[in-house]
Amino acid sequence: MSREKRTAIFLVNGILLLIVVLWTIPTIGLFISSFRDRDDIRSSGWWTILPHYTWVYTGETLPLPQGQTRDAPITIEGVTATFDEWRVGVDTGQGERLVWIGTLRSGRLERYSQQWAANLDFTTENYEQVLSGKEFQIQSSDGTTTTVQGDDMTASFLNSLTVSIPATIIPIMIAAFAAYGFAWMSFPGRRILFIGIVALLVVPLQVALVPILRDYVQLELNGTFLGIWLAHAGFGLPLATYLLYNYISSLPKEILESAFIDGASHFTIFTGLVLPLSVPALASFAIFQFLWVWNDYFVALIFGGLNRQNQVLTQRIAEMVGSRGDDWHLLTAAAFISMLVPLIVFFSLQRYFVRGLMAGSVKG
Amino acid sequence: MQKTEAADRIIPGSSGMPTPLRTILTLIAPIVVIFALYMGFIFLREQGNASQMVKTVVAIVWGIGGAMALFYVANEVVELLPNKWMARIQPFIFVGPAILLLAWYLAIPALRTLQIALTDQNTGQFTLENFRDVFTQRIMIEAWTNNLLWMLIGTTLTVAFGLLIAVLADRSRFERAAKSLIFMPMAISMVGAGVIWKFVYDFNPNLGLLNATVTAAGGQPQAWLTLLQPWNNLFLILVLVWMQTGYAMVLLSAAIKGLSEEMLEAARVDGANEFAVFFRIILPNISGTLLTVVTTIIIFTLKLFDIVMIMTGGQFGTEVIGVRFYREMFVNGNAGSGSAIAIVLLLAVVPIMLYNLRQFSQRDTF
Numbered sequence: 001m002s003r004e005k006r007t008a009i010f011l012v013n014g015i016l017l018l019i020v021v022l023w024t025i026p027t028i029g030l031f032i033s034s035f036r037d038r039d040d041i042r043s044s045g046w047w048t049i050l051p052h053y054t055w056v057y058t059g060e061t062l063p064l065p066q067g068q069t070r071d072a073p074i075t076i077e078g079v080t081a082t083f084d085e086w087r088v089g090v091d092t093g094q095g096e097r098l099v100w101i102g103t104l105r106s107g108r109l110e111r112y113s114q115q116w117a118a119n120l121d122f123t124t125e126n127y128e129q130v131l132s133g134k135e136f137q138i139q140s141s142d143g144t145t146t147t148v149q150g151d152d153m154t155a156s157f158l159n160s161l162t163v164s165i166p167a168t169i170i171p172i173m174i175a176a177f178a179a180y181g182f183a184w185m186s187f188p189g190r191r192i193l194f195i196g197i198v199a200l201l202v203v204p205l206q207v208a209l210v211p212i213l214r215d216y217v218q219l220e221l222n223g224t225f226l227g228i229w230l231a232h233a234g235f236g237l238p239l240a241t242y243l244l245y246n247y248i249s250s251l252p253k254e255i256l257e258s259a260f261i262d263g264a265s266h267f268t269i270f271t272g273l274v275l276p277l278s279v280p281a282l283a284s285f286a287i288f289q290f291l292w293v294w295n296d297y298f299v300a301l302i303f304g305g306l307n308r309q310n311q312v313l314t315q316r317i318a319e320m321v322g323s324r325g326d327d328w329h330l331l332t333a334a335a336f337i338s339m340l341v342p343l344i345v346f347f348s349l350q351r352y353f354v355r356g357l358m359a360g361s362v363k364g
Numbered sequence: 365m366q367k368t369e370a371a372d373r374i375i376p377g378s379s380g381m382p383t384p385l386r387t388i389l390t391l392i393a394p395i396v397v398i399f400a401l402y403m404g405f406i407f408l409r410e411q412g413n414a415s416q417m418v419k420t421v422v423a424i425v426w427g428i429g430g431a432m433a434l435f436y437v438a439n440e441v442v443e444l445l446p447n448k449w450m451a452r453i454q455p456f457i458f459v460g461p462a463i464l465l466l467a468w469y470l471a472i473p474a475l476r477t478l479q480i481a482l483t484d485q486n487t488g489q490f491t492l493e494n495f496r497d498v499f500t501q502r503i504m505i506e507a508w509t510n511n512l513l514w515m516l517i518g519t520t521l522t523v524a525f526g527l528l529i530a531v532l533a534d535r536s537r538f539e540r541a542a543k544s545l546i547f548m549p550m551a552i553s554m555v556g557a558g559v560i561w562k563f564v565y566d567f568n569p570n571l572g573l574l575n576a577t578v579t580a581a582g583g584q585p586q587a588w589l590t591l592l593q594p595w596n597n598l599f600l601i602l603v604l605v606w607m608q609t610g611y612a613m614v615l616l617s618a619a620i621k622g623l624s625e626e627m628l629e630a631a632r633v634d635g636a637n638e639f640a641v642f643f644r645i646i647l648p649n650i651s652g653t654l655l656t657v658v659t660t661i662i663i664f665t666l667k668l669f670d671i672v673m674i675m676t677g678g679q680f681g682t683e684v685i686g687v688r689f690y691r692e693m694f695v696n697g698n699a700g701s702g703s704a705i706a707i708v709l710l711l712a713v714v715p716i717m718l719y720n721l722r723q724f725s726q727r728d729t730f
Contacts, residue, residue: 012532045570046563186455212469
């Protein structure tokens with residue numbers, strides 16, 4: 001390998017590494033925090049689990065110098081400082097520091113030394129508490145014990161799957177049919193209808209909430225999975241149609257032409273030829289639609305009805321924020337659990353983004 | 365060669381003459397499918413005592429299978445028709461479901477919104493007053509300015525990073541790992557992202573990573589999202605860039621992988637350096653995807669709502685149109701103003717759409 005080539009590879013990987021590290025740090029923070037104790041999360045940064053140079057209490061306590069007043073400087077171990085300064089802590093040389101704890105008469109002097117330390121108290125209790133419906137004893141630092149009901153997220157996890165999988169596949173199917181229709185079939189109104197669909201990309205879905213809810217109540221669709229799927233399909237269709245149109249319309253005309261000459265119908269060309277060729281585009285959009293639906297809160301909240309049985313994961317988490325907004329330890333664990341499925345989907349669909357999937361079929 | 369192979373895979377059976385038996389079956393099929401789907405719907409709504417797992421599986425199969433079956437039987441029925449009628453109706457089997465759903469869920473609500481925007485809430489008379497507010501209120505001007513900022517900076521950074529990562533990853537052995545990690549923020553819900561960025565921007569240097577860094581370097585902790593105006597908008601935009609770069613990267617990367625290796629290799633053999641290959645060959649050939657990505661992210665920044673709502677609530681000079689709309693419509697109960705905002709937002713995107721549609725009319729169809 002030439003020297004130039006090695007430098008180029010080094011440069012590519014170096015820049016990539018830098019960006020990836022920047023992108024990942026916030027999530028690492030969440031991940032680490034989710035394994036930390038509730039008091040730790042509030043009192044120190046997650047990065048203190050890394051070795052850092054800091055003042056650590058040596059366990060040594062010095063006797064207080066007697067007969068001192070608040071106003072006069074106090075000399076301890078050859079260092080002179082006012083009482084207020086001692087309260088904050090004074091360096092006595094050799095990487096040591098003395099801190100006056102308590103009052104002037106009945107306090108104590110603690111010796112700290114500067115050394116490497118890491119805050120490695122980890123716990124899985126946050127996850128246990130979030131995942132199971134059991135009750136938990138929580139001991140806080142002041143010695144009191146409180147009993148807390150754990151959050152059962154398993155049922156809402158299944159509900160999220162029930163909502164997300166069809167709400168991903170149905171709109172993609174409908175959009176792929178439509179994209180093919182707009183790209184390769186001629187019919188009156190084709191241009192204006194397509195413009196209309198793309199223009200709907202900008203309609204904020206909040207506009208639709210109230211009228212659709214009224215229709216749902218009348219049709220008894222409120223609180224049903226079908227209602228939620230259709231809503232996600234309706235709101236996701238403009239982007240799905242637009243993206244899939246861009247891909248399907250760029251397929252080489254010759255392939256379709258030769259299929260027509262062989263007597264195939266639009267339907268067989270679509271299912272037998274266009275869909276298999278569009279797998280990369282379908283997979284990319286499937287990932288996005290799945291993520292949006294999985295992470296959606298508004299649509300589920302409004303069209304999900306009042307039935308608590310049908311609650312999805314985001315609703316549970318939002319409920320947790322509402323009822324215990326200060327419990328960062330639970331929120332971090334819950335947020336991480338809700339990330340798992342989208343990541344699995346991404347990893348399993350990633351193999352479709354391989355080079356040459358298109359190239360192979362285009363070459364005549 | 366492969367071209368004909370691909371075409372051969374499709375058996376041109378559907379173009380044969382329909383037999384009477386097949387005609388009857390094709391006509392009965394839709395009735396059976398619709399009845400089966402209705403039964404499934406009733407089962408799912410009543411829920412019964414079935415276990416959660418069973419319900420999950422039934423619902424998924426019913427939903428996806430049902431949609432497929434409807435498309436299939438509808439097409440079978442249409443293909444029974446004489447050729448002339450089939451050619452007229454078949455396109456609507458393809459685009460019809462999408463159009464109906466979109467009309468119901470977005471187009472009609474949008475028209476209704478336009479009507480509300482043009483109506484005075486008190487007198488019921490036609491008025492343009494609501495639209496005047498959209499452009500003259502001080503808070504609205506702040507929101508428009510901020511949205512412009514989001515659109516310009518947010519879109520530029522997101523697309524630039526997405527493109528950079530897609531190109532770099534294409535040449536790296538660590539492609540899968542790098543792309544997965546960049547994509548990860550997309551998997552996080554807004555609630556989760558709010559928690560994550562609290563641990564970055566918090567004022568307390570013991571909680572906020574950014575302030576911990578600043579104080580470690582000897583500086584004073586800053587209130588990044590509140591007092592640091594107008595830069596706080598930039599810190600909010602970074603959250604968007606962080607979340608959306610994965611989107612740009614996946615689409616652009618797929619487009620780059622669709623380019624033929626021979627073409628790139630030929631350019632390199634001719635002595636083009638990597639920058640020339642990128643600007644002269646890769647960029648022009650993925651311009652279609654680039655336009656798609658830029659368009660969707662611009663629209664995303666215009667509709668932007670949850671990042672601002674969750675992190676600042678639109679206070680401290682960070683107001684955006686999406687939050688304004690939500691407040692007028694659902695908090696202040698001012699449907700007229702809210703609707704006018706939504707309509708103006710819709711109109712703001714028309715130029716971008718027109719640009720997108722320039723090529724559309726020049727296409728050949730069958």
